[in-house]
Amino acid sequence: xxxxxxxxxxxxxxxxxxxxxxxxxxxxxxxxxxxxxxxxxxxxxxxxxxxxxxxxxxxxxxxxxxxxxxxxxxxxxxxxxxxxxxxxxxxxxxxxxxxxxxxxxxxxxxxxxxxxxxxxxxxxxxxxxxxxxxxxxxxxxxxxxxxxxxxxxxxxxxxxxxxxxxxxxxxxxxxxxxxxxxxxxxxxxxxxxxxxxxxxxxxxxxxxxxxxxxxxxxxxxxxxxxxxxxxxxxxxxxxxxxxxxxxxxxxxxxxxxxxxxxxxxxxxxxxxxxxxxxxxxxxxxxxxxxxxxxxxxxxxxxxxxxxxxxxxxxxxxxxxxxxxxxxxxx
Amino acid sequence: xxxxxxxxxxxxxxxxxxxxxxxxxxxxxxxxxxxxxxxxxxxxxxxxxxxxxxxxxxxxxxxxxxxxxxxxxxxxxxxxxxxxxxxxxxxxxxxxxxxxxxxxxxxxxxxxxxxxxxxxxxxxxxxxxxxxxxxxxxxxxxxxxxxxxxxxxxxxxxxxxxxxxxxxxxxxxxxxxxxxxxxxxxxxxxxxxxxxx
Amino acid sequence: xxxxxxxxxxxxxxxxxxxxxxxxxxxxxxxxxxxxxxxxxxxxxxxxxxxxxxxxxxxxxxxxxxxxxxxxxxxxxxxxxxxxxxxxxxxxxxxxxxxxxxxxxxxxxxxxxxxxxxxxxxxxxxxxxxxxxxxxxxxxxxxxxxxxxxxxxxxxxxxxxxxxxxxxxxxxxxxxxxxxxxxxxxxxxxxxxx
Numbered sequence: 201x202x203x204x205x206x207x208x209x210x211x212x213x214x215x216x217x218x219x220x221x222x223x224x225x226x227x228x229x230x231x232x233x234x235x236x237x238x239x240x241x242x243x244x245x246x247x248x249x250x251x252x253x254x255x256x257x258x259x260x261x262x263x264x265x266x267x268x269x270x271x272x273x274x275x276x277x278x279x280x281x282x283x284x285x286x287x288x289x290x291x292x293x294x295x296x297x298x299x300x301x302x303x304x305x306x307x308x309x310x311x312x313x314x315x316x317x318x319x320x321x322x323x324x325x326x327x328x329x330x331x332x333x334x335x336x337x338x339x340x341x342x343x344x345x346x347x348x349x350x351x352x353x354x355x356x357x358x359x360x361x362x363x364x365x366x367x368x369x370x371x372x373x374x375x376x377x378x379x380x381x382x383x384x385x386x387x388x389x390x391x392x393x394x395x396x397x398x399x400x401x402x403x404x405x406x407x408x409x410x411x412x413x414x415x416x417x418x419x420x421x422x423x424x425x426x427x428x429x430x431x432x433x434x435x436x437x438x439x440x441x442x443x444x445x446x447x448x449x450x451x452x453x454x455x456x457x458x459x460x461x462x463x464x465x466x467x468x469x470x471x472x473x474x475x476x477x478x479x480x481x482x483x484x485x486x487x488x489x490x491x492x493x494x495x496x497x498x499x500x501x502x503x504x505x506x507x508x509x510x511x512x513x514x515x516x517x518x519x520x521x522x523x524x525x526x527x528x529x530x
Numbered sequence: 531x532x533x534x535x536x537x538x539x540x541x542x543x544x545x546x547x548x549x550x551x552x553x554x555x556x557x558x559x560x561x562x563x564x565x566x567x568x569x570x571x572x573x574x575x576x577x578x579x580x581x582x583x584x585x586x587x588x589x590x591x592x593x594x595x596x597x598x599x600x601x602x603x604x605x606x607x608x609x610x611x612x613x614x615x616x617x618x619x620x621x622x623x624x625x626x627x628x629x630x631x632x633x634x635x636x637x638x639x640x641x642x643x644x645x646x647x648x649x650x651x652x653x654x655x656x657x658x659x660x661x662x663x664x665x666x667x668x669x670x671x672x673x674x675x676x677x678x679x680x681x682x683x684x685x686x687x688x689x690x691x692x693x694x695x696x697x698x699x700x701x702x703x704x705x706x707x708x709x710x711x712x713x714x715x716x717x718x719x720x721x722x723x724x725x726x727x
Numbered sequence: 728x729x730x731x732x733x734x735x736x737x738x739x740x741x742x743x744x745x746x747x748x749x750x751x752x753x754x755x756x757x758x759x760x761x762x763x764x765x766x767x768x769x770x771x772x773x774x775x776x777x778x779x780x781x782x783x784x785x786x787x788x789x790x791x792x793x794x795x796x797x798x799x800x801x802x803x804x805x806x807x808x809x810x811x812x813x814x815x816x817x818x819x820x821x822x823x824x825x826x827x828x829x830x831x832x833x834x835x836x837x838x839x840x841x842x843x844x845x846x847x848x849x850x851x852x853x854x855x856x857x858x859x860x861x862x863x864x865x866x867x868x869x870x871x872x873x874x875x876x877x878x879x880x881x882x883x884x885x886x887x888x889x890x891x892x893x894x895x896x897x898x899x900x901x902x903x904x905x906x907x908x909x910x911x912x913x914x915x916x917x918x919x920x921x
Contacts, residue, residue, distance in 0.1 A: 308905065312912075330901075333899060334893075334895045334896040334897075335892075335895070336704065336895070337704055337892075498708070534787065535790060536790040536791050536792040536793070541792055541793045544797060545797060548789075548797045548800050548801065552801065552803075552804035555804060556804055556807055556808065559812065563814070567811065567814050567815045573818070574818070
């Protein structure tokens with residue numbers, strides 16, 4: 201495959217292949233998938249399957265009939281896009297909206313740029329953001345997760361995400377201390393008892409997947425650590441300045457899609473910088489933008505916008521912090 | 531004809547003549563159209579007033595300073611103009627209502643101007659948007675009866691003029707909460723001038 | 728080039744919207760519905776025809792070095808005249824189009840045709856060029872508006888086909904870029920084959 205050819209020679213040969221990396225990511229996503237099934241029941245399975253199937257189908261159709269190139273869907277990248285896209289939507293999303301999201305992700309964000317390795321923006325996030333803008337109503341009614349292993353109907357209650365509750369509460373002129381009492385506790389957020397998208401509710405499952413990918417060297421520590429650290433520090437400073445308006449940094453980390461974004465989406469090899477310092481700057485930008493959008497933006501959640509905005513500057517970051525070239529002395 | 535040379539005097543004269551002619555043409559057209567334009571604007575104003583009030587036969591115009599208005603909404607602090615125009619309508623000498631030309635700067639696309647008609651008891655009769663620059667297909671739905679219809683017959687004394695998201699009674703336009711808030715803002719500004727003391 | 732070709736070139740071969748990529752500001756800004764695109768296109772056509780005629784009449788009187796400011800003054804005055812006349816005599820049309828008319832001044836298409844065509848050709852050719860290009864621009868804007876209205880609002884020329892909100896991203900700014908990009912890709916694919 202030619203798409204790993206990003207740097208000058210000589211190359212270090214290893215038995216890594218695109219396919220192997222992609223399936224490692226899929227395995228890393230499984231704990232998150234498991235929690236979403238526990239929390240949202242069959243809906244989670246249904247949506248994820250629809251999304252993955254639609255992504256594969258669109259990629260195959262475009263390759264076969266529009267680009268007339270050999271089929272590449274077995275490399276697993278469309279499976280990851282499909283899973284991440286499904287993890288970024290509420291569990292009660294109608295199936296046809298899910299299919300439109302997959303079409304946008306594959307048909308607009310990925311294939312027109314030349315397929316895997318050439319896309320500028322993370323396809324799953326482009327799909328997600330387009331859906332958020334296009335179907336604001338369906339994309340922001342969140343079924344509350346049921347307690348694990350109970351058989352209560354899932355879609356019985358809908359509620360706001362913690363970030364949504366904060367934004368609405370502040371608009372009504374409530375005090376943050378008062379709001380904190382209504383918000384889910386840290387333990388609830390770790391285990392997935394908060395309103396939100398399929399894959400963002402349980403912090404602990406995402407951390408397990410992230411550690412697995414680190415261990416298998418599919419991702420490096422730079423982006424997740426700098427992303428989370430920047431968000432934490434910035435939010436903590438805001439909280440220290442005015443606790444009545446801003447929630448603590450640790451809360452920002454655990455709620456919403458910050459962990460999911462930092463671990464699985466900002467680290468996408470194709471759309472993140474190549475060198476270590478480039479990755480750190482990229483992560484810092486994501487963290488900063490996320491908090492800025494969450495605190496002062498029109499939308500309660502800013503992770504996907506932040507990552508997409510930073511995706512756009514990746515080529516510049518690759519210029520400013522070029523990857524190390526072997527055999528060249530300064 | 532030979533092409534004019536780019537000498538200083540030629541350039542100077544050309545621009546002078548072009549600008550003078552353009553200015554003269556504009557002045558002439560302005561002269562010719564200013565009366566019909568004013569007429570068209572007045573018609574629009576009058577139509578808007580008729581639209582939001584019960585039938586009437588006499589109008590009295592009043593300017594009311596904005597400083598005296600109680601701050602009703604979160605967004606009211608930055609009002610730019612300092613007065614609103616009130617049109618008190620009478621039928622056979624009896625007051626039948628007041629139309630208030632109100633505005634807000636809190637629209638998604640800037641200023642929204644509206645005409646709001648109130649009955650003597652302070653309840654809303656009808657409202658109409660005079661001008662706006664909201665996003666077509668989203669905020670522009672404020673001109674849809676499905677949105678403005680919900681205000682008709684409501685008395686702001688009991689009907690909370692803020693969107694449901696902020697704890698009020700107004701059903702916001704899908705995906706256009708900012709425009710809906712702005713509409714409520716302009717409407718509560720208008721109401722504050724006619725509120726029975 | 729005969730006058731028929733001169734007239735029809737604006738529709739596909741040198742379409743201002745899809746090939747020349749001129750006047751992108753109104754193209755992206757106002758095409759949220761087919762009617763808006765049509766109205767903006769026609770208003771632009773009126774100004775374009777008039778400006779082409781005037782500029783081709785006085786082309787030899789204007790020294791080269793100051794032609795751009797002279798053209799801009801003429802175009803801006805024409806736009807203002809059109810705006811005032813429309814407000815005075817066609818108030819209902821003005822109510823729906825008034826917002827867009829000042830945008831015509833910054834439309835590169837008009838300056839572009841003045842510069843590339845009217846300042847080099849005779850009055851009659853310039854008139855035909857202005858009309859063809861203007862109508863081609865109208866055609867492009869209407870097509871783009873139709874696509875965006877259909878996808879974003881499930882409607883054609885204001886008639887709802889399906890109740891409810893459409894894929895809203897298409898009536899928003901990003902949808903303008905997306906729709907334009909895919910239409911251009913489609914037209915290029917056809918041109919390549921032909």
